[in-house]
Amino acid sequence: MNSNHEPSPRTFGNEDGLPRVPLPSLEASCERLLDWCAPLLDEAQLAETRAALEEFQRPGGPGRALQAELERYDASEGVHSWLDTFWPYRYLGRRDRIALNANFFFLFKDDPALSGSASPQVERAAGLIAAALDYKLRLDEERIPPATQRGRPLSMVQNTFLFSTTRIPGVVQDTVRVPYSEEWPGPSRARHIVVFFRGNMFRVDVLGPGGRPHTLDELAAALRTVLEAERRPEAPVGHLTTMARAEWAEAREALLDHDPGNAASLDEVETALFCVCLEDLAPRDDLDACDELLYGGSGNRWFDKAVSLIVFADGTAGINVEHCGLDGTTILSFVDALLGEPAEAQSARSGAEAQGVPAVRPIVFALDEKLRKVVRDAGEAFAAYGAATATETVSFDDFGGDRAKRLRISPDAFVQLAYQLAHKRSKGFTGATYESIATRHFKHGRTEAMRVVTPEALRFVEVLDDPAAGEEARRAAFRAAAEAHVRRAKDCQAGDAPEQHLWELQLIQQRRGEELGVAGPLPLFETPGWQVMRHDYLSTSSAPSVNIRYFGFGSTSEDCIGVAYVLLPDRFNVYLSTPAKVAGAMHLFAGKLREAVAELQDLLASETETEAGVSR
Template sequence: MNDTLSTSTFGNEDRLPRVPLPTLEETCERFIEWCAPLLTEEELAATKAELEAFASGPGPILHAELERFNAAEGVHSWLDEFWPSRYLGRRDRIALNANFIFLFKDAGLPQVERAAALIAAAVDYKLLLDEERIPPAVQRGRPLSMVQNKFLFSTTRIPGVEQDTVRAPYSDEHPGPSRARHILVFFRGNMFRMEVLGAEGRPHTLEELAAGLQEIMKAGPPADEPVGPLTTKARAEWAASRQALLAADPRNAEALEEVETALFCVCLEELVPADALEACDQLLHGNSANRWFDKSVSLIVFGDGSAGINVEHCGLDGTTILSFVDAMLETSPEEHSRRSGARPQGTPAIRPIEFVLTDDLRADIRAAAASFADYAANTVGKTISLDFGSDRIKQLKMSPDAFVQMAYQLAHKRAKGFVGATYESIATRQYHYGRTEAMRVVTPEVLRFVEVMDDPAADAAARRAAFRAAAEKHVARAKECQAGQAPEQHLWELQLIAKRRGEQLGVTGPLPLYETPGWIKMRDDYLSTSSAPSVNIQYFGFGSTSPHCIGVAYVLLPDRFNLYLSTPRPVAEQMHAFADHLTKAVRELEDLLASEQAS
């Protein structure tokens, strides 16, 4: 292979190695290893029995089908069908449950100027992407997959009865970059189409973008029946509402066309957040009248100029959005405008996007808005900010991620009295069309660590040894996941193959493996964790994944550790206890390692 990396955005994709497909035997061994710490002896025995039945029965047939698919022409990865099933197949609401957010660093700009700056930056990025001039991401000298960038602009998730679809550029239906020149702007629930590229494809200037936004903000009272709340519904229900919209009047098809082809969404909020917590909450599950949660990218700007992003997750992971946000925020608005070729063309063309609604649709919208408001009110968030970061952890000779993950385990044990299943997202973009791997954090070493930390008979040396052993195991498992050696997504895809093609493969009966305590408990999150390290964001956030789960989104910087926690209200008290214990655990573990260096 030529060692010279391409400088074209997508120029390295075909040279990336394929996502490794583990053997069925390897996956079965890892599955037992991963689920065992969460099980009783009886549960483990029951799980092993069903795993053996699976491995000697339907498992090899399903795995052979996966191998056949992986080798088929045009298939990029054995996960090509998995990702649509996982993300587009979910039937609950994606607002709060799936979309994720970043709260940007402050820019010191008023609302309109901040929004104009973000629009100019995003348009500059889009034009560079069109020409494949976004530099390819590189990690330790190895190029990373850039395919997700194709879903940044003019990409909209379309609800379906059984599975959603995605409307996007770079596709068979819409080849090449998006040709759209407009964005979708929300204010007071009113929707507007605003041209950000002129007739010749040149961007409007910062001043013109600001003038367009000011015109929108003078446009009138709040919308009577904003359609945005429909995007908060469970997916099949939203699909039915969308069909009702289309059936109500031909003009609704035109309105949806403008919404779905818009480059991205800008939501202007009158609200001024009281603090970072309220800002994060509003980004994640704010005013549904002022959102279209199916758009891949929604830039949200509050009344004081503070801002962030809400991202539809099906085609975009955090690492891709971080690169996009860094590119937007590390360069001045003026430089973005200049580089993009912006020139004076007058105030951008603006027109309202209006839907023709029946009484049934109006009732549907009101019910959707009320239901989502209740759902959001039943969710509790919390922010934590510590003047402690990765530099200090490295001084203590430990992996920063392993340190904070062990702190989570200790805090959870102390808050809830037990160690629960914990998910961590591991990026695998070093592979062709790579996305993420699912890591399960709880190991025997973790159980030993939390036990020793609260054992009055254990001295500092014993606690340090248990801590380092758990951290080392964590690092080793993370490396396995980065190498594509993890069991969960493999077994999950075999289950999905049985659902899709089981009858033609002769796999028609139930698959008891997927009802075992091992499969259920390993995936029943008590902590769902993911990190987003960037100096350009204050907080990263997402919702919890189960009725007892705490979503733990963290920004670990050299000198700062910021977290946004989210959980259902019935377990809010436990989340606050977890937060208190986490703050103490971080300092306790720091002191524990520091005392070793001092001795």
């Protein structure tokens, strides 16, 4: 897109004109790292970190060689961003299980059209399939309007990962099987999805031979065929996708070696447009639905699939997403499209036509006793892992973005400082806090890592709990911390943040240090500043959409609370997760969060009421 021209209406029409992600200077990132970690360190720790940073960036030092290599890479032909290699290493290089640890979910709003339906599950699932097919066909023709932010187009590259994308486990690093690639040019031409029910897997051909979708009635008929499956497989192979990645890679090779038919079955799963997981349970409440979406029914999932639509017996629905190529903002836009219009309208727009009931064929795997044991053990281990996870929902009907704006404060700053206050009051200290900041206004932009704890945030929590501090001092500390939060968020949006930059320098050293003459390990990455700043006690991310009730993911460490929140104009919903052994701290945090949100509203409301009185 040229700045002198209107943005292109084509889905990918603006990519070449987007600005590149700026590569920070080594000096700037080292200075920012020191600033960012300082509030969490004592004087000795800060001095140790400062000395390591000075050594890292000295003339002729290791940082200079690594930065020069990153600059060379950033200027190379075909490279879209200096982060092009970082993202695969970050996501595909992790070796633990991705189920619960990396995948995230959205719980959809209810569909009022299902009220009184005799078969809400079938109707909801058929409608979601029809809407997804309409989106897919429009995406193929680049008729999905580019997302914008304040009138500026955003990168839409992540949309190429929505359909027929599957993560493939590897011993050292995973790979991705994906369309729009050299191995698979252009959009996916697959015509099928995979439908799960009670651990059974079925190929369902949702697009006819001519590429047109089946009608809603025909899709519903196919789903009823799936629901008639009586047999529960002794060893549902979906359990394997819950394993640590190297273990899953070994099991996948064993599947392929055991029987040639298993390769065809894997191919059907991996090339499918997406998965639909039908559950034969109705959630007890929102928390139960969220937990099921995050880590339930592992034999009834393929956690490596980019998109899995999950529909419960009562029509409650949501989505589980594999994170390597997709961030929350892209999935939000996708979900808004699925739920923003009646399914009938989307089916009609897609050109759906009656073609008879879609072909439904079981997908089976040949297993010997050894493989059956691997599958069963994986299922049992993941069930135990899920049971060792504690979760809670916190809902506010009296607070939302509009309320924050009436109080003249940034909504995100308000809730982030409420988290800090609640954490200090529940655990007795302030810990490192991560917030994801979207950067899709850059070419191939994804997210930046923001660290929430600033000196102003530290002072805020101290003043709020100082019995000698008056109301005016408390408000001043709150507003100063909110302003500092907004400034740092803007820096991150501009690409002025240290963590991912320095992390990529570390990864370059690990990959090519010997070749570049940079021996490792590097002392900087063992310092208190680097270690403490990145040890999350709160890992937070926001998903604002009227079409979802909750958003969620797992915690990132043994003492971390995952904080996924939906902040809308009129409400604020939070899903919390943490290891069960520290569940007490999470439940206390939830209670303190409720108190903090009320207290901070009252603090700012009294100011505006006073000002209103003065003006009168």
